[in-house]
Amino acid sequence: MTHNQNTNVHDETGWNFDNSYRRLPDAFFAEVEPIPVPHPEDVTFNRTLAESLGLNPDKLAGMEGAATFAGNYLPLGAEPIAQAYAGHQFGNFTMLGDGRAVLLGEQITPDGRRVDIQLKGSGRTPFSRGGDGRAALGPMIREHIISEAMHALNIPTSRSLSVVTTGEGVQREIEFPGAVLTRVASSHLRFGTFQYAAKWGGYDNLKALANYAIERHYPEAADEDNPYLALLEKVIKTQADTVAKWQLTGFIHGVMNTDNMTLSGETIDYGPCAFMNTYDPATVFSSIDVQGRYAYGNQPYITGWNLARFAETLIPLINDDQEKAVELLQEKMKLFSERYQQNWLDGMRAKLGLFDTEEGDEALVEELLTAMEKTHVDFTNTFRALTYGTFLETSCGRELNDWHDKWQSRLKREGRSEEDVRRRMETANPAVIPRNHRVEEALEAAVSKSDYTVMEKLLDALSDPYDHTKEYGSYTEPPESEQGYQTFCGT
Template sequence: MNEHNAQTAGWNFDTSYTRLPELFYTLMAPSSVRAPSLVKLNERLASSLGLDAKALAKSDEGAAVFAGNRVPEGASPLAQAYAGHQFGHFTMLGDGRALLLGEQITPAGDRFDIQLKGSGRTPYSRRGDGRAALGPMLREYIVSEAMHALGIPTTRSLAVAATGEKIYRETELPGAVLARVAASHLRVGTFQYAAQWGAADDLQALADYAIARHYPDLPSGDGRYAALLQAVCSRQAALIAKWQLVGFIHGVMNTDNMTISGETIDYGPCAFMDSYDPATVFSSIDTHGRYAYGNQPNIAAWNLARFAETLLPLLHEEEERAIGIAEAELVRYFDVYRGEWLAGMRAKLGLFGEEEHDQALAEDLLSLMQKHHADYTNTFRALSAEGTTESGPMLFGTADFGQWRERWRARLARQEQSHEESRRLMRASNPAVIPRNHRVEEALAAAVERDDLSVMERLLATLADPYAYSPEQEEFSVVPAPSGPYRTFCGT
């Protein structure tokens, strides 16, 4: 791309990651593809990044860049090295099918990674082909943008480009590349890689980089790295609480899929829960339920313990003191998580202030929902819709729910806020729509099998304002008819 085109598109790259020691990355160009075409461009996100969305959409510029055939001026494409525990087993990983183009500096001065996912083989590919299929890339687009609309910290999807080539998994599939936007792609696994294969100076350089990029307000001095651990634990506690509050199941909570920034990353076998059940698992490879919905808070703590282990040399020169510091922060993680979750549940139930038995009130409702196989989202949606419970899910007609409802109403009556204020709080805290699994599959089938994006566009428009409670959202809140267990796949 010449300089004029770069200025027209609005690319404004820096790559601070290349100022880290060289063991953390490999510089390389994306692999070109046969016939790139732009499938979907997130025009609003593009504009917020300082990019000219119209120029990217109407010329071959966007397709060439987002498919990897053209490297924008100022970009320094690289594959990042990292390690990680996958289903509890430690292994060397790295960007096996992704390249970081660089960091886009927005007009406001903010810095965001622009990564191409599915851009070809890298030195970290192991046995993979480095490519991605159109369906999983569109799935990440749909779900990550839905998460953003729900107010949950997440990586975002800037564009999906078709490659004009086929890839081979169980069957022949159309190839695609996703352009992903992130606060950064620093992971717990990045620190595990530094601790395992780097020197002490490499680990410290990485920690200092993470602080400068994500936690610049942390105090300097001896407690700097303990403060980093505390900050990461707090952000992850808040993030996991938000997942639980909307019934989101990540599906593959390996340590390489936990960010230092506190954003949700990697939308492979993810899905949203229908009937409430803490044991819910969708991922086809999670055969023992390690990453089930109810396990997510504890798995996050396990991952953070691995992060803490990498930081021990920086926490204190005496190992025993370092372990004590780490253990204290991990205990605090659970305190922060429980506080965030309970505050969220109070809001979902329209409760202001705090009372001793609020947690029991929330947990008893969840137990009833599990007992009666009630839909998670629609139960809270019905409670929020008009502030009544006379109509709604079958759960509402049961005797044990009637007893719970009396306790709830008594709690509402004890607070100063009006019924209308409680209803507004509930509607702002309980989404009317989520990306229902059958709706996502419907959109992907239309796009991949019939080259019809209209189903996905309508779904995206509905999910863009999940708290609207509009008549147009009614059909998207319908629970699918009972069928066999829903299964999701990594798409790798």
């Protein structure tokens, strides 16, 4: 099968590309086309997202869409590339790049947004480093489920437009059905993109990349006295906002390498990710995180560490005097812990129905979390029980009961109505999250039986996580046991 170069079967599809990243120096990408597959078939198609992008879902929901999202046909205006970047992977610096992904281009939406359209699993690229460039169905469905759940939870994230099967197998431990995921993101600018530029690109390329990042994501920084210092401040704030939301929902990314951290603050690269059930800051699910570097409780610290690596790349742009540049960057880096802590504490206040600020609030929250860890209770359901007044019926242990009395006293001091408190808590405490065992059920049905109904039902349950009137049934129940449960990268 051959590509249909820059033509589409239907003009009405709605593609509207303007590919600004390609106008960067050639060092930042390699021209590469997706490798066609034998028999592309649709697994799931995100019609709502398609419409928001200005695409015609009726033209893309069938065979034509499957062929496009598999990489067999290039949409009108697509100019496919693989992006170059580097990264610290589990603390070790290495050259990387899109080894199994192709950026088709940047779609300009009806409301003027610019978003990347990327095919993940579309074949080998110059950055594949010996890999086959393909993806298995299970990990692509996992990314689709989790990224759409994150979006519904109001956490900044890339989105999933489509998953298609390829009609061919991919060899991992055993052979799995192949698949391609179409990922939508504000951009794929990573901390690792800047690390690549700083290490191998030279001053001019680094400056071009920084100017591009400012123009694309933080144009207001261009008006500051030092635009590159302002860029760092903007990125610090977005990352502090995002990781606080991770912590407040029990999300564990699993592989927080610097190449998986975006300048936009969007969560990206859903490999061995999972949501925590029983509260424990040491929770790790990823099979490759044997030291617990990216455990739930470490995520804020790792984000700070990653931001420091990003800040280092900006040194030549900040000041001609390196010592002065480092001093300015170090001062700016102090913002992260302050911003994160404030966001996290404000979020915890909302989860507890608190509107006002008191000096002892952080201690109140920490006392709850300590008691939750000791009594091995479910993170999500504990806050849900607090929301609906069933906490004392479900809690176990003197510590939790004593804490409940303190919390009630704290609420009474504010003098808010029970209805106001409940509404605040309902908007901060999801009724349902992507429970690991439910995600695994969906993957098993899809991979083993080509049954996508389990996935669709789960997606429906996850689409309105803060709708507490919805009947979620068993989707709110934690597993009987997660002992030994692991997630895998899928590469």
